[in-house]
Amino acid sequence: MMRYSGFRVFTQGLTGNTGWRAAWRKPAPKPEYDVVIIGGGGHGLATAWYLAKNHGITNVAVLEKGYLGSGNIGRNTTIVRANYFLPGNSEFYSHSLKLWEGLERDLNYNVMHSQRGLINLFHSDGQRDAFVRRGNAMLAQGDDAVLLDREGVRRMLPYLDFGQARFPIYGGLYHPRGGTARHDAVAWGYARAADQRGVDLIENCEVTGIDVENGRVTGVQTTRGMIRAKKVAMVTAGRSGQVAALAGMRLPIESHVLQAFVTEGLKPVIDHVISFGMGHFYISQSDKGGLVFGGDLDFYASYAARGNLPMVEHVMEAGMTLMPMIGRAKVLRSWGGIMDMSPDGSPIIDSTGIEGLYLNCGWNYGGFKAVPASGWALAHLIATGQPHETAARFRLDRFATGHLLDEEGTGSQHNLH
Amino acid sequence: MRISCPCCGPRDRREFTYYGAADYLNRPALDADASAWDDYLHLRDNPAGETRDLWYHDPCGTWVAVTRDTVTHAVIAAEAVA
Amino acid sequence: MADLSAREPCAGLGLPLTLGGCRLAALPVERITAIQPFPGKVAAVETVLRAQGLRFPAPGHSHEAGGARIVWAGRETAFLFGMAAPEGLSAHAALSDQSDGWAGLRLEGPDARAVLARLLPIDLRAGAFEPEACARAPLNHMQVLIRRAGEAAFDLFVYRSMAGTAVHELTDAMRAVAARQAAVR
């Protein structure tokens, strides 16, 4: 086991960097595991790590059809925050943020979690009231929130358009502990840490069937052969419907594409994460200097990791009305992630009607920041059979029962978000 | 993406509002059991491939059922809901 | 009781205006009636209209007779301009007065099509949008009813409350197109 440190970087540098070992093994699948996790993205890898670390369960395989971290963990806008207000979401994201705050030491991997502060701007009295309500929920949860008036925003973000903007800035809700992290590194850090505890990470291994006998899961069929398992977890946001269908399940999920954008590198100019309130636009600047920003869903069911111009243009127009100083920054790359959209906009971490089969899906557009708590909660559920207290409301049957978690208030039907 | 409005012909995606799978056309009766309503409101095939979904052409007010591919974004057919 | 003074929707917007090869003017305010035939009643509506020399227009079409025009204006809807709704129509169609709901603008000149290409996402090439053709479409972020009124003339109807924004955006586009024409010359 090779620990990473500044000293290690130094000694390796002196010896030509020839001594670095593989960050994780590339094992062949064993015939049987205690737990098989379908999906080698952030949530699946984190689940494996917390199974090993919190519960001592290490006879675990993570099956990934492509390369580790090939899904949304590597194609998001990297924002980490705990600013929800519905009970059920609030405690979960609060827990996640606390895990983020110790992640580097936990994993011995620098995921560059940067608590640079997040500001949600509001542009009307009604929006202010909604954000005040949210901020008070954050305080009640033990997290941090500060209400900024227009002048307070101006002091922090003087480059916003405080002149003749169509929707003037009334103020903002400031979340100092919000920020960003280096997305790929999160996957790699969890992968390396889980691997070091003995978890088998198996890439290029697509699950083609889920074996169920007498109402109990017994294993999976894969492109690399059959693998028996006592427990199987489906952690495949973006493909949840297809994987669940292998077990005969129909999910309350529609898949949508969400685009994001990065500009060419620029010297530091935006020091926070900023979110516009009258259009879909949020932005931060990466440590490399690119402005990383995104907007709303393209709004049609899609499995193509790419989008179309109407939303691109909306995002750019919103950027121009909010902070016209970025006009001359040039968009370098755009990409799309496939979002598991649930009817109420909140996730699902639950058992299923099949014994030993677990489901983690429905992350909508908020999966990245949830990775640590999601892995923690799912590992707890798999290990103990009981939902973790922070994720107890993420139930699969809540749509049928009406115990909804509609944070945005846009409706608990598809496509109203 | 371009969709043919049955009234207006091929138009840019920006002119349409999306409302998801065509399942929403099959509204259960008031007294249907709860699972029928759960199916109707929430559960989806969500196919990676051909699907049929609902789009509203805002300029003219026509609801359109569109057959298209969720992987390639190819639009195969479009017809008015009524 | 003194009569009220009426205000035109484009009053005070600086029209007419000519920039480069394009002129933008307000259209005179006319009677506009929305005609929406009930299911199965299009033929009956046609019969009434025929007496006026008009037809119920197919989508994307308009017809003119005498001083009146009937313009397709959306799903199962046509706008009758310039005359009162003929007797007998209300038995077969929902009628509603729209005379005050719209601001009418005419954009004409050799650069009109280039100006509109800055704002409308629809194909307005001469072959694709023939004289008397009409369409509902967005004008940037507004809804518009557009009709080709001549070789290089287009009538645009936007919601009355947005007349100012429409004129502003059209003027901006006219200025940029004029600058391009000047640069070519």
Added chain:
Amino acid sequence: MTHRIPGKGLIDRTRPLRFSFDGREFEGFQGDTLASALLANGVQLVGRSFKYHRPRGVLTAGSEEPNALVEVIEGKQKTPNVRATVQELYGGLTVQSQNRWPSLRFDVMAVNDRFAPFLSAGFYYKTFMWPRAFWEKVYEPAIRRAAGLGALSGLHDEGRYEKAFAFCDVLVIGAGPTGLMAALVAGRAGADVILADEDARMGGRLLSDQPEVAGQSGPDWAADMLAELAAMPNVRLMTRTTVTGVYDGGTFGALQRVGLHLADPGDLPRECFWRIVAKRAVLATGALERPIAHPDNDRPGVMLASAVQSYVARYGVNPGRVVVFGNNDSALQAARDLTAQGVQVAGYVDPRADVSVLEEFPVYPGGQVVGTRGRLGLREVAVRHGGGVSMLTAETLALSGGWNPSLHLTCHLGGRPDWDERLAAFVPRAGMVAGMSVAGAARGRFSTAACLADGAALAAEVLADMGIAGHDMPLPAAEDRSYAIAPFWAVDAGGRAWLDFANDVTTKDVQQAAQEGFSSVEHMKRYTTQGMAPDQGKSSNVAALAVLADATGQGISATGTTTFRPPYTPVSIAAMGAGGRGMGFAPERLLTSDSQTRAMGAPMIEAGLWYRPSYFPRAGEATWREACDREVSMVRTAVGVCDVSTLGKIDVQGPDADRFLDLIYTNMMSSIKPGRTRYGLMLREDGHVMDDGTCARLGEAHFLITTTTAAAGPVMRHMDFVHQAFCGDWAVRFTSVTEQWAQFALAGPKARELVNKLLETPVDAENFPFMACGPARILGVEGRLFRISFSGEMGYEIAVPARFGAAVFERLVAEAEAMGGGAYGMEALNVLRIEKGFITHAEIHGRVTAFDIGMQGMVSAKKDCIGKSASQRPGLMGPEREQLVGLVPVDPQAELSAGAHLYNENDPATRVNNQGYVTSAGYSPTLQSWLALGFLRDGRARHGQIIRLDDGLRGRKVACKVVHPVFHDPEGGKLRG
């Protein structure tokens, strides 16, 4: 201009232009790019690299340039990361270098290069973890300052930008020999053609290689063809236009540089972003040459061979002595062409052993370049060959590792190209983009003759597909040399050899990534950052994955390539967001009373897209509260006037109108009598409240319904859905009449007196009772009258055709003021409705049900309605739900605030103790107390209890009594009176 070859090039030597770079004045000519002008002035050092801050020069002659990125200065404004190879020269162009401090020649950050062994791939993931607090405070700021390239000015970008749409039959992308032929064939056949090319001058390599075509020089032939195309009315030529993205359904994004090459663009936009819809497209984007990785291959003076040819032939730049290092026939041809143009070729180095030695310059078969020297510019090239290592003196090293077809756009819809062993390059696969044909060098046909033939042939195919008759067109004669290549990616000679110049990624970094298990091409890219710089790996991707394939032992084909995504070249946010700045982001909707309202000094606030008055200040009022309190009192004691035209109004007609309304409203509308109005509630199908409003029955088969301002559009869409999806055969039609009618609320005890001043036929309590509606002649105009109220006072709403709105408002305000009343704004409106417990979208915020707001009785048991079934789910009813209540502070002067949470009096403010929240709050001058509406767990059962309002964000805690939400006139006597 010491480095110019007399008489050579396509620049206009009669038009010299002055420009400055890093404060030094230079001269170039019309037709120069900034890069060619700098090279012609002997300036080789133009930038610093991203990570190690190594000195860099111009590598290419096109938009793929990784090194020569500069800042263009315009007064206090500036544009960072401008490619010197694309920026056209204009008089007064002011440019400075970037990513260096204090100067380009002496950059202190170049110390990074000394520490390079410790800054290898992914080093930052392994360190900077201790102590935890140092990341944000020490490490990250240092990394951020060192990283980045150019700088934004921080000033608003107030330049002009534009977007536009275009439609055509055939979009031809690229105007080299292939594209010109394709456009000619399609244009002559009468198809609507758009020919787009990113260069300022069309012709592509015809301008740089200058092969003979049809007996003419390349540039002359291109000029003739362009003249013919320009004369065709069906052809649009778009120069300076880069097709940047392919989208679904034949839609293309394209960036046109309109004013960036002009000293004074006037009203011209800087850039225009085009959305082009094409039935068919011909991709004729040519190919990009790639360098070879060898030690110190990133020194200023090292260029692509094709770039050297461009600078010589098109711009007349003298490159000094040139060493050519290539592994393919095009490299050798470049050496010959340069020699023919009078350039001294100091050596041709080719790892192929069998390369011809019978040339006019020294040839090193089986040779490799193993190093370069020269601190800020190339002086010597070390060549290893059969006889050992020779040092060749040269100012320019021309590299050619072969050609990559420019197939980027073919991959934008997710297609993957094929590896072609013969060309040692990826080539497009058929059908990657529906409707797009790839022609010429973009699919690996490299000779001029092959390009001309392919362009013509594919255009003919496209025409045939579209059913357009084409004409036979003779192909012009041109060179048809073969292209042979021996794959060769990196020289193995120790030292650092650059693959990705822009992100400072060397062969060692890629090898280390493979060693650490980052052996998938996507992992390698993400771990080393190769291909993620401004050039998106255009010159480095193929070589990098070849080095990776070598390290992993997999072939290139199995390794695959990373994904090309839009945009092809970077596009400014301002161009794609044109029109969005300032007021342009959304339309402004103005009330008919807008002018007068503003003239009265009312501050306007945004309500959706509308502007509505906040309050109407009067002399002596110092704060908005004073105005608001006065306006509320005015309504309670006299009469107030408010423009309520923003509410959505939908005209619903037809024999089935009544049963349709029964379906969309929870309550029964079919039982309303003509001439009467009823309050109504609409649910979403998920059982939550969607909107509320009134439903007036104007006739047996004629209703007028209102929506809230914000919901007008969504409600219309919802009604269209319900009608078309569930009951399309019902005889009901509806249309928005929001804009047709200007509507004004008259509220207060003197409302009837006021309304009768305008009506031809006066009304009284009997002939026009509460909730009556009907036509009315108002000051001689046909209008409508409604006896409804949103204030709890006696209220009328009058509607007149919008053209009379301004006049009616003026009259109403004047009359009301004479009666001790006047106009009131949104602030007073809000207080009035809170006093009365009327809800708005502050309460019906999307998560509430009819049960929550105490209106479950309005969900008719006699019929179905949208949302009824779902509203009966167990989780949406019961005492655990938060229910609408009124809150009155124990101390009436204690301020209440919306967004505050509710707790039992002595509970700490924690999530688990939460009892509810406040949705609306305001000071009631009527009751001389603050009031609030909110939702409280099991609230209807808790009237009379004391609860604590806790607004932690504002540090506010107020003890409140829970009451019924109707504070004022709960019996409704005033309303009905």
